[in-house]
Amino acid sequence: MTSGWPAAMSDVRLHVVSGKGGTGKTTVAAALALALAEGGRRTLLIEVEGRQGIAQVFDTAPLPYEERKIAVAPGGGEVRALAVDVEAALLEYFEMFYRLGVAGRTLRRMGAIEFATTLAPGLRDVLLTGKVKECVSRVRDGRRVYDAVVLDAPPTGRLVNFLDVTKAMADLAKAGPIHKQAEGVVRLLHSPQTAVHLVTLLEELPVTETLEAADELAAADLRTGAVIVNKVREQWLPDRSVAPAADGRVDAGRVRSGLVAAGLDLPADVVDGLVAETVEHAVRVAAENAAMARLDAATGPRLGRLELPQVLGGIDLGSLYDLADALAEQGVGARRADEVVA
Amino acid sequence: MTPRERRTDPLDVDALIDDRDTRIVVCCGAGGVGKTTTSAALALRAAERGRSVVVLTIDPAKRLAQALGLSELSNEPSRVGAVDGPHAGELHAMMLDMRRTFDEMVHAHADPDRAEKIIANPFYQTVSSSFSGTQEYMAMEKLGQLAATDTWDLIVVDTPPSRSALDFLDAPQRMSNFLDGRMIRLLSSPARAGGRGIRKIVGAGFGLFAKAVSTILGGQLLADASAFVQAFDTMFGGFRERATATYALLRSPGTAFVVVATPEPDALREAAYFVDRLSAEEMPLAGLVLNRTHPVLAPLSAAKARAAAESATGQGGRLAAAVLRLHADRVDLADREDRLLARFAGAHPTVAVTRVPAVSADVSDLDGLREIGARLATVEDEPVVPALLREAR
Numbered sequence: 039m040t041s042g043w044p045a046a047m048s049d050v051r052l053h054v055v056s057g058k059g060g061t062g063k064t065t066v067a068a069a070l071a072l073a074l075a076e077g078g079r080r081t082l083l084i085e086v087e088g089r090q091g092i093a094q095v096f097d098t099a100p101l102p103y104e105e106r107k108i109a110v111a112p113g114g115g116e117v118r119a120l121a122v123d124v125e126a127a128l129l130e131y132f133e134m135f136y137r138l139g140v141a142g143r144t145l146r147r148m149g150a151i152e153f154a155t156t157l158a159p160g161l162r163d164v165l166l167t168g169k170v171k172e173c174v175s176r177v178r179d180g181r182r183v184y185d186a187v188v189l190d191a192p193p194t195g196r197l198v199n200f201l202d203v204t205k206a207m208a209d210l211a212k213a214g215p216i217h218k219q220a221e222g223v224v225r226l227l228h229s230p231q232t233a234v235h236l237v238t239l240l241e242e243l244p245v246t247e248t249l250e251a252a253d254e255l256a257a258a259d260l261r262t263g264a265v266i267v268n269k270v271r272e273q274w275l276p277d278r279s280v281a282p283a284a285d286g287r288v289d290a291g292r293v294r295s296g297l298v299a300a301g302l303d304l305p306a307d308v309v310d311g312l313v314a315e316t317v318e319h320a321v322r323v324a325a326e327n328a329a330m331a332r333l334d335a336a337t338g339p340r341l342g343r344l345e346l347p348q349v350l351g352g353i354d355l356g357s358l359y360d361l362a363d364a365l366a367e368q369g370v371g372a373r374r375a376d377e378v379v380a
Numbered sequence: 381m382t383p384r385e386r387r388t389d390p391l392d393v394d395a396l397i398d399d400r401d402t403r404i405v406v407c408c409g410a411g412g413v414g415k416t417t418t419s420a421a422l423a424l425r426a427a428e429r430g431r432s433v434v435v436l437t438i439d440p441a442k443r444l445a446q447a448l449g450l451s452e453l454s455n456e457p458s459r460v461g462a463v464d465g466p467h468a469g470e471l472h473a474m475m476l477d478m479r480r481t482f483d484e485m486v487h488a489h490a491d492p493d494r495a496e497k498i499i500a501n502p503f504y505q506t507v508s509s510s511f512s513g514t515q516e517y518m519a520m521e522k523l524g525q526l527a528a529t530d531t532w533d534l535i536v537v538d539t540p541p542s543r544s545a546l547d548f549l550d551a552p553q554r555m556s557n558f559l560d561g562r563m564i565r566l567l568s569s570p571a572r573a574g575g576r577g578i579r580k581i582v583g584a585g586f587g588l589f590a591k592a593v594s595t596i597l598g599g600q601l602l603a604d605a606s607a608f609v610q611a612f613d614t615m616f617g618g619f620r621e622r623a624t625a626t627y628a629l630l631r632s633p634g635t636a637f638v639v640v641a642t643p644e645p646d647a648l649r650e651a652a653y654f655v656d657r658l659s660a661e662e663m664p665l666a667g668l669v670l671n672r673t674h675p676v677l678a679p680l681s682a683a684k685a686r687a688a689a690e691s692a693t694g695q696g697g698r699l700a701a702a703v704l705r706l707h708a709d710r711v712d713l714a715d716r717e718d719r720l721l722a723r724f725a726g727a728h729p730t731v732a733v734t735r736v737p738a739v740s741a742d743v744s745d746l747d748g749l750r751e752i753g754a755r756l757a758t759v760e761d762e763p764v765v766p767a768l769l770r771e772a773r
Contacts, residue, residue, distance in 0.1 A: 059541065060412030060642070094645070132592050145589050154593045157605055158506075161596065193411070195541075216596050242742050243441055272709060274702040289699070296700025300692035304680065311678025312703050319706045321740040350712040352645065352720075 043369035044342040047263055050233045051182075052174045052226065054201065055266075056191045057237030058247040062268045064091035065353050065361070066237045066346065067190040068117075072362035073370040075115030079185040082173055083108070083119045086166045087192060092119045097355060103127075105173075109355075111362070118184075120173070125151040127165045131216060160206030164220045167203055171223045174231070194236065194251040201227055201234070202258050233263030238333070240267060240326035249336045264342030265333060271348045273323050275316070280327070283320030288313045344368045388725045391667030391732035393757040396636060397426035397534065403634035404527065404535045405666070408548070410650035411541035413642045414671045416440045417743055417752060418736075419538040420448060420473070422638070424746060425753035426534050427463045427471035434472040434526055435536040438519060443744040448473040455480045457526070462746055472532065481518040482508040485622075489615035498611045503604040515540040516551035517623075524626040549630075549657065553623075636666035639731075641724075643673055643717035648724045655728050667732030669756065670721060674713050675737055682711040735760065 053070060057063035064085070071083040082105060085092050090100045096108050101121040108119040128151055145151055155162045176183045192200045199205070207220045226232060234255055238248040252262050275283060282288075290313050297304060297312075304312075333343070346364055349357045396402055407419045416437050423435035434457045440450065449460050450473055457472035487495045498504055508514060519540055526535050539548050594602050629635065637658055641651035651668060658665045689704035721733065736755045743749055 058412065059410070060644070060647075091646075094649075131596075132589065150589060154597070157593075158597050158601060272705070274706040274709075276698060276702065279699065279702075289696075292696040293700055293703050294696075296692055296694075296696030296698075297688070297704075299694055299697055300688040300700055300704070302680075302684075302688045302704075304678075308678045308680060311676075312680070312707055314677045315707055315710055316703050318740060319710075325741060350709060350716065352716050 042342060043264060043344060043365075043371075046230070047233060047342070048371070049230055050263065051184075051186055052170065052232040053186060053188045053263070054191045054232065054234040055188060055237060056194050056197045056234060056251065057266075057268075058195075058239075058244045059193045061237045061239050061244050062353075063193070063237040064089075064095055064190050065358070066235075066266055066268055067188050068092065068095045069346070069358055069361035069365055070235070070370065071117045071186075071188040072109060072111050072115075072358065073365040074186045074188065075109075075111035075117050076362070076366055076371065077111075077113040077115060079111070079115045080183070081111075081115070081117050082184045082187045083117055083190065084122060084170055084173065084187060085120075085190040086122045086124075086170075087190075088121070088123065090121060091190060092121060095353065095358065109358075112359075122166055122169050124155055124162050124165050127169050128155060128161075131165070161216070163200050163206045164203055164216060164223070167201070167223045167227070168216070168219045171219070171226050174226060175222075191234075194247045197234070197251055198254045198258050198260070201255075201260055203227065228259055230261070233261050235264045235266055236262060237266045237268050239269055240329040242325070242329060245329045245332055248333070252337065252341065262341055264344050265337060266344045266346065267330075267333070268346045269348040270345045271322075271326070273326075275320055275323065280320050280323050283316055284324040286317055288316050288320075344370070388721070388729075388731070388733040389667075390759045391669070391734040392759055393422070393425075393734055394429070396666050397422060397431065398429060400533065401634055402534065402636055404523070404537065404629070404636070406523075406537045406539065406630070406635065406637045407640055407669075408539045408637060408654060409640035409669075410647045413640045413647050415541075415640045416538045417444060417749070418638070418640050418669055418671065418756070419536050420444060420743075421749045421752035421756060423473070423534075423536040424460075424463070424471055424749045425757065426536070427460075427469045428465040428467075428750075428753075430465075430467040430469045431534045432469045432532050433534045433536060434474070434532040435538070436474055436476060436519070436522055436526065437538045438476050438515070438540045440475060440538075441742065443742060445475065447743065447745045447749065450475050455484075455522075460746075476515070476519055476522055478515050478518045479508050481522050482514065485518075485521060485619070486615070489618040490611075494611060494614070498608065501604060501608045501611065503601070503608040507608070513547060513551035513555055516548035517555045519548060520551070520626045520630075521622065524622060524629065527629055549661065555619075555623075631661065631663050633664065636664055638666050638669055640669045640671055642671050643720050645720060648720055652724060652727060655731055665731065667734065668724070670717075670733055670735045672738040673717050673735045674710055675735070676707075676711050676714045678707060680707060680711075682708040682715075685711070734758070 053074070055063050055067035055070060057066070068083060071081045075081040083092055092108070093100050096119070098108065101108075101119055103121060103123040103126045105118045105120045107116055109117040111117060125146055129146065155165070170187065170189055173184060174187045191197055203220050203223045207217060207224075236248045236251055238244045248265060252265075255262050273280075290309060293313060293316075294304075294309050297309065337343070344365060345368070346361050349361070351357070396405070405419075405422060407415045407422070409415050416439070419435055419437060420440070423433045427433045435448075437445075437448070437450070440448070445451070449458060454474060455477035457474040460471040460473050463469070463471050483499060486498050490498060516539070519537065523535065523537050526532070639651045639654050639658075641647040655665060655668070685704040685708040689701040689708070692698070692701040692704065725731070725733070734756060736752065739748070739751060739755075741748075743752065
């Protein structure tokens with residue numbers, strides 16, 4: 039059973055999406071940005087790893103370091119996208135506080151910018167989260183520019199390091215413009231305006247990583263919002279048949295007579311093939327049920343739980359909208375943020 | 381030509397590992413595709429077919445590590461017991477300890493006093509643990525060390541779960557650029573270092589940049605970094621030599637790269653980049669392992685199966701309907717996997733491929749690895765779709 043989207047999520051303005059590599063976190067982040075934009079809202083989808091994953095999911099040309107409209111949501115909403123480039127972000131800062139002029143570009147070519155971010159790995163994360171914070175809190179004409187921001191974050195293995203800006207700040211001077219900005223980032227990430235959603239598959243290792251990540255997040259005082267179970271497959275077998283079938287006990291004679299009754303008189307080796315597929319299916323279903331039980335036992339009702347179906351034909355733009363609908367049906371929606379900022 | 385009929389050359393894994401001239405196999409690919417398991421399975425199979433093998437794993441899942449007898453990081457290979465078979469050779473396994481490998485490298489290239497000084501520098505902590513690329517660099521360094529001992533006749537290497545599968549090829553160069561000291565000298569004393577040339581190009585901008593960097597990072601960090609790079613200076617030549625030697629080793633004829641991917645667009649895209657890059661670097665590619673596929677086991681089209689499921693009733697009808705529907709899903713999935721592979725093969729027609737059907741549980745013992753090894757080595761010489769299925773469409 040899914041427990042759905044927690045009510046407290048309607049106050050969240052920054053949705054951080056992470057997951058083990060291969061769980062489909064970029065796709066889920068994109069679907070979430072679409073779902074949150076439904077009904078005339080505007081959301082921003084941000085990626086920070088330089089992978090151009092958003093462009094691939096939406097099947098467009100690589101994104102520049104610039105907010106671009108990337109999709110229209112049902113009901114007049116709009117999703118914009120931004121691929122944050124850490125070197126460009128650092129140059130942006132330098133431009134703001136020091137007049138570098140054209141030297142900035144030359145420095146970048148020389149590798150000086152990369153060098154500076156390499157020197158202090160924490161600086162990279164502070165710059166990236168700093169840009170995210172700026173987008174979340176940007177106001178124009180007394181209104182928030184974005185109703186919600188969805189961050190396609192690094193995978194769970196690097197997640198807490200990435201979000202634990204306080205630790206990263208140790209790399210930086212104790213004063214100065216970036217330090218001040220970082221303090222604002224810390225406040226945002228640890229506020230009720232931020233939630234981290236963890237994408238998982240119903241497999242042993244992704245579930246283990248998800249549970250570990252939830253613990254690490256809690257220890258770092260970061261809030262986990264929902265666990266999003268992705269690529270949930272149809273389970274066709276009757277529940278009571280799963281365990282015996284997973285053990286290899288499928289009544290081939292019964293399958294065969296059922297097939298004949300349905301008008302399919304198949305050669306014995308074909309029926310054997312079907313039975314073998316059924317056993318594999320059952321083994322997987324049993325493993326998925328076990329994974330789900332582990333999730334239930336470890337997170338209980340504490341965390342929201344959403345499910346997204348496996349898309350057999352692969353993700354395209356159409357199926358992205360289907361996934362967004364599936365999220366909306368499970369309660370995902372953003373509060374309209376056209377209230378005047380106090 | 382429909383995608384399903386496009387053939388790829390089979391990758392003959394047994395021929396690869398049986399060939400005594402194959403001395404190094406590097407498994408690479410995107411994160412989460414099963415590189416570590418593939419490396420371990422290849423190594424075990426090679427050992428059981430008579431080779432003396434060491435496998436260098438990067439970050440094995442707990443149960444795989446246990447299966448290999450690796451309960452902790454040792455940074456030295458340890459022997460895996462139960463290698464079977466009439467002609468069995470032997471298998472050693474190890475997990476990379478990045479920090480210790482780095483320490484050892486420093487000790488090997490500097491006199492004891494200087495080595496202590498380097499390791500005590502706070503900045504060394506940053507470089508040896510969180511510098512992006514350190515893990516890749518150390519994996520290649522360890523490979524160089526293992527190869528230099530000449531103890532094994534086959535080394536199988538897993539590569540780190542990098543952001544990009546290409547990182548381990550670039551890491552040594554990036555690390556070299558970082559450590560060669562030019563930048564740090566420019567930043568810490570831009571007036572003296574770098575020479576007129578650079579100052580002329582960037583003009584006053586560089587002074588401002590240096591000031592900005594030092595404002596942001598703080599004087600202490602720059603001072604530490606500067607001291608570190610200076611201490612490092614004398615051993616830098618040695619480092620660079622090692623990196624160059626390892627690079628040459630990767631390009632030598634005894635090395636074979638195996639690119640691992642799952643039938644997912646992202647993983648295959650990474651695999652394609654990798655194949656192109658290897659070819660540009662003239663590095664020897666053995667082929668692609670397409671991991672976790674779902675081949676169709678019964679020749680019956682999805683449409684026919686779904687239609688029949690609708691009319692399945694009565695005794696055995698419910699079971700038959702479930703069987704038909706799960707089969708139809710599987711056909712759709714296999715179709716998609718074939719399309720993705722066909723797209724890859726279309727762009728890279730000369731790359732040999734082996735498919736490894738998904739196993740239903742994570743590997744937790746050597747038998748699990750043997751099973752993967754057997755699947756790796758199964759050579760498909762026929763197109764995947766049996767004739768009956770093609771007729772049925």
